[in-house]
Every structure is written in C-alpha cells, then in structure tokens.
Amino acid sequence: MLKVDQIDVYYGNIQALKGVSLEVHEGEIVTLIGANGAGKSTLLKTLSGLLKPKKGTIQYLENSIAGKPAQSIVKAGISHVPEGRRVFANMTVEENLQLGAYLRKDSQGVKQDFERVYELFPRLLERKKQLSGTLSGGEQQMLAMGRAIMAKPKLLLLDEPSMGLAPLMVKTIFSIIEEINRAGTTILLVEQNAHMALSVANRAYVIETGSVVASGPAAELQASEQIKEAYLGGL
Amino acid sequence: MEWIQQLINGISLGSIYALIALGYTMVYGIIKLINFAHGDVFMIGAFVGFYAIAGWGLGFFPALLLAMAVCAVFGVLIERIAYKRLRNATRIAALITAIGVSLLIEYGFIYVRGAQAAAYPDVLANKNYDLFGIQVSSQSLLILVVSIVLMIILHFVVHRTKIGKAMRAVSHDMEAAQLMGINVNTTISATFAIGSALAGAAGVFFGVYYTKIEPLMGVIPGVKAFVAAVLGGIGIIPGAMVGGLVLGVVETIVSALGFSQWRDAAAFIILILILLFRPSGIFGKNAREKV
Numbered sequence: 425m426l427k428v429d430q431i432d433v434y435y436g437n438i439q440a441l442k443g444v445s446l447e448v449h450e451g452e453i454v455t456l457i458g459a460n461g462a463g464k465s466t467l468l469k470t471l472s473g474l475l476k477p478k479k480g481t482i483q484y485l486e487n488s489i490a491g492k493p494a495q496s497i498v499k500a501g502i503s504h505v506p507e508g509r510r511v512f513a514n515m516t517v518e519e520n521l522q523l524g525a526y527l528r529k530d531s532q533g534v535k536q537d538f539e540r541v542y543e544l545f546p547r548l549l550e551r552k553k554q555l556s557g558t559l560s561g562g563e564q565q566m567l568a569m570g571r572a573i574m575a576k577p578k579l580l581l582l583d584e585p586s587m588g589l590a591p592l593m594v595k596t597i598f599s600i601i602e603e604i605n606r607a608g609t610t611i612l613l614v615e616q617n618a619h620m621a622l623s624v625a626n627r628a629y630v631i632e633t634g635s636v637v638a639s640g641p642a643a644e645l646q647a648s649e650q651i652k653e654a655y656l657g658g659l
Numbered sequence: 660m661e662w663i664q665q666l667i668n669g670i671s672l673g674s675i676y677a678l679i680a681l682g683y684t685m686v687y688g689i690i691k692l693i694n695f696a697h698g699d700v701f702m703i704g705a706f707v708g709f710y711a712i713a714g715w716g717l718g719f720f721p722a723l724l725l726a727m728a729v730c731a732v733f734g735v736l737i738e739r740i741a742y743k744r745l746r747n748a749t750r751i752a753a754l755i756t757a758i759g760v761s762l763l764i765e766y767g768f769i770y771v772r773g774a775q776a777a778a779y780p781d782v783l784a785n786k787n788y789d790l791f792g793i794q795v796s797s798q799s800l801l802i803l804v805v806s807i808v809l810m811i812i813l814h815f816v817v818h819r820t821k822i823g824k825a826m827r828a829v830s831h832d833m834e835a836a837q838l839m840g841i842n843v844n845t846t847i848s849a850t851f852a853i854g855s856a857l858a859g860a861a862g863v864f865f866g867v868y869y870t871k872i873e874p875l876m877g878v879i880p881g882v883k884a885f886v887a888a889v890l891g892g893i894g895i896i897p898g899a900m901v902g903g904l905v906l907g908v909v910e911t912i913v914s915a916l917g918f919s920q921w922r923d924a925a926a927f928i929i930l931i932l933i934l935l936f937r938p939s940g941i942f943g944k945n946a947r948e949k950v
Contacts, residue, residue: 474834498840510835512828523828526821527840575840 431480458631472504503577513557524574562593618655671799673907674806678861679884680899682854688894698881699764704862727856734855776873779866892940
C-alpha cells in the first residue's frame with residue numbers, strides 16, 4: 425500500500441532522514457519506534473506532505489506522492505494525527521470533527537462517520553459543544569484521532585498517541601487503535617512507548633538518528649535482546 | 660440630549676474604524692502580519708466609490724458594492740505579489756515590506772492621478788430626523804446600520820461557513836489545518852479579500868460622511884484602526900469591532916468637550932495606555948509562552 429524508498433529529508437541544512445525505506449501493507453499495523461529526535465515525526469510529516477524529501481520516492485497505491493501538497497495527500501486517503509494532538513482549541517469538538525471532513529463532498533457519508541466517531545469515542549459525544557481546548561489530554565487525543573477518521577482515510581498515521589497520558593488512558597487509546605484497524609484502516613504508528621506499540625503491531629521498524637537500523641515482525645523485535653536493551657528498558 | 664447625539668456620531672465614526680480594524684485583525688490573526696498597506700486599501704475604496712458615483716452616476720449601494728469588490732481583488736493581489744513569498748521570512752522583513760507597499764500605493768496613486776483632494780458627490784440626501792428630541796442625521800444612521808449588517812455577515816461567514824472555519828483553523832495552527840486538507844493559500848487569499856472589502860466599504864462611508872478624500876487619506880484612519888485593533892486585542896474579531904466603536908466614541912467626546920485639537924492625540928494616548936497596562940487588549944488573554 426505504501427512504499428517508501430531511500431528518502432532523504434532535510435530541515436534547512438540539517439539532514440533528518442538518511443536513506444529511509446519502509447513498507448506498509450494493506451490491513452497492517454506497522455510501528456516505527458525509536459528515541460526522541462530519531463526522525464520518526466519527520467518521516468510522518470514527509471508522508472503527509474508537510475515536508476518534501478530531497479531524494480527518494482514514496483509510492484502510495486501505485487501513485488508517487490513525494491513532495492505533493494498536503495491537501496492532495498489527504499484527498500488520496502492518508503490522514504495524519506500529529507504529535508501533541510494539535511486540536512483547534514478555539515473551536516468546539518463538533519467543529520473540529522467537521523474540519524476533519526473538510527475535503528469530503530458526500531454529506532451522507534460524513535453524517536455516518538460522525539456517528540461512527542461518536543460510537544468509538546462516546547466521550548466526544550458528551551462534549552460535542554465544548555471548546556476542545558478545555559478537554560483533558562486523553563480526550564484531545566481522542567478528538568485528534570476522530571478528526572482524522574472523519575477524512576475517511578485508508579491509511580492512518582499516528583504520531584505518539586500515548587504521549588503524556590495516564591496508563592489507563594494509554595490502554596484505552598491502544599484498544600481503540602486496534603478497533604480502528606479491525607474496521608479496515610491501515611495504521612502506521614510512531615511511538616516512544618515501544619512496549620505498547622510492539623504489542624499491537626504486526627511489524628515494526630526501529631529508527632536511530634535518521635536511519636532504519638532494524639525491522640521485522642513485531643513479536644520478533646520484542647524478543648530481541650538488543651531491542652529490549654535499547655527501547656524496552658531492559659525488561 | 661446633545662450627549663446622545665454626540666454618542667451616535669461617535670458610534671458612526673467608530674463603525675468606520677471598526678470596519679478597517681477588522682481587516683487588520685483578520686490578517687494578523689492568520690499570518691501574524693500588521694498589514695500597514697491596509698489604510699491605503701481603504702483609500703482605494705473611497706476613490707473607487709467616488710469615480711463610480713461621480714463618473715458613472717451609480718447610486719450609493721452599487722458604488723459601495725463595486726468599491727468592496729475592487730478592494731477585495733486589490734487586497735488579494737497585494738498578498739500574492741508582496742507578502743506570499745515572505746511567509747517564512749522574519750516578521751520584521753514582512754513588516755518593512757508592508758510599509759513599503761503602503762508607500763508604493765500612496766505615491767503610485769499620486770503619480771497617476773495627482774495629489775489634489777476631491778469632493779465626494781452628495782449621493783445620499785442628508786436629512787435630520789428628530790427621534791424623541793435627538794437630532795440624528797440620516798447619513799450617520801445609514802452608515803451605522805450598513806456597518807452592523809456587514810459585521811453580522813462577517814460573523815456568519817467566520818462561524819458558519821466552510822471557508823470561515825478554514826480561516827479560524829489556519830489562524831490557530833497552520834500545519835494542523837494543512838493536515839485537514841485545507842488549502843492555506845486559498846484561505847489566506849480569502850482573508851485578505853474579506854478584510855479588504857470591509858476597508859473598501861469603510862472608504863465609501865468615509866467619503867460620504869466627511870465629503871473630502873485625497874490619496875493620503877488612509878494614513879491617519881489606518882493608524883487609528885490599528886489602534887482600535889490593538890485596543891480590542893489584535894487577532895480577535897469582536898475585539899476589532901468593540902475597539903473601533905470605543906475609539907470613535909472617545910474621539911467624539913474629546914471633540915465635544917472642546918478639545919478637538921487633541922482628537923488625534925486621544926487615539927495615541929489610548930495606544931500608549933493599552934500597551935502599558937493591558938498589551939493583549941480588552942478581549943485578549945495574556946499570552947503565556949508554552950514551555
């Protein structure tokens with residue numbers, strides 16, 4: 425479904441990704457783990473069109489999307505839930521969800537997806553008319569995910585959904601991620617919480633200072649001594 | 660009774676300031692730029708109205724609509740030509756460019772047309788109405804009503820329409836807005852178009868109300884509208900409306916008290932006071948840097 429081949433991405437003169445390659449197949453949950461500053465968010469931003477790769481190709485459903493503007497990538501079916509949620513704090517929960525469906529013309533389908541999002545996240549229904557800036561961190565994460573689902577993505581990019589959340593909320597969020605995946609959306613998940621990420625993913629990539637250093641089935645990586653040492657706190 | 664009359668005059672003047680201030684605040688809200696050329700868009704609006712009425716014999720409302728349309732296009736062109744390429748530049752570079760654009764419009768216009776003033780045609784028969792002993796001129800009443808209608812339309816556009824929601828989203832978080840599929844360039848253009856159209860309307864009102872227009876007429880009302888926007892809280896739409904009205908009323912009161920020489924100074928005293936004591940404005944929250 426998605427095939428990233430040898431991409432280089434720069435912030436000004438600083439190279440953030442060096443020859444990164446990665447593949448996501450339809451129906452999978454693929455996770456990308458690595459330390460702070462390894463380039464995980466940079467990769468997602470490049471996929472969603474916020475950054476342009478200097479080199480390399482990105483194939484999505486037979487089309488090249490490298491360097492395409494963000495709106496055409498959303499239209500093609502890739503939604504990105506950014507790190508730190510980035511909900512529109514000055515707007516209500518409902519308005520945030522409407523913005524998620526910004527490019528859609530099928531009002532009937534949008535209506536159905538509103539129901540679907542409220543079903544996945546009943547909390548959001550309760551807080552529909554509330555300004556999203558007044559929500560708790562976990563609720564904002566739900567809103568950011570709901571907002572992305574409103575675009576009806578085929579591929580969902582999630583950047584650090586567990587960041588700053590209480591352990592119980594992390595569990596809830598991850599079980600919803602699995603639910604979204606079971607309903608047919610492919611997921612690329614970036615996480616620092618490698619333990620949680622590996623437990624839900626089919627496959628995983630480990631990224632270190634801008635390069636992929638390991639990859640394979642999630643269960644295999646979870647068992648590897650080296651990964652345990654570096655990312656799972658030696659557990 | 661005389662006070663109420665003055666108050667109504669003040670509100671009419673204030674609604675002109677408010678219309679200009681809206682453009683300042685909307686543009687600031689979305690690209691964090693004080694568009695100093697905005698006062699000159701107001702001037703262009705006044706002249707388009709002038710030529711439409713005096714030259715083509717249009718009535719008040721067609722002239723108003725024409726001035727708004729021309730200013731909308733003009734505002735979009737300014738953004739596309741001058742500001743767009745500076746979107747990732749330092750803010751001071753954009754600010755200096757805005758001042759340059761302002762001077763270019765003023766003196767370019769003088770070069771083409773000449774600097775002499777023009778007398779606005781008497782397009783609205785001015786009658787004085789007696790409302791419970793208060794003398795109200797039909798002109799100030801009309802200006803007030805049309806301004807309020809424009810502000811209600813603006814409120815509707817910003818809160819209920821898709822482009823309005825896009826504008827609020829871009830102004831809150833440009834990157835996140837892009838992730839929704841919002842076209843940032845289109846949204847910024849729409850903001851300039853709406854803000855400039857309102858300034859164009861204000862230009863026509865100004866011409867009708869004060870009857871004299873000239874190519875540098877945008878400078879002082881432009882700066883005062885900027886004060887009004889800061890007073891209300893820059894970037895906040897209701898703030899610009901209230902700031903404009905407050906400023907208009909204060910100026911009229913200062914004149915009515917016999918200090919008409921000090922009228923312009925009043926606006927700047929307000930600016931200094933607001934910057935000293937409440938820099939975020941009436942409606943602004945104190946911006947704390949997030950860590």
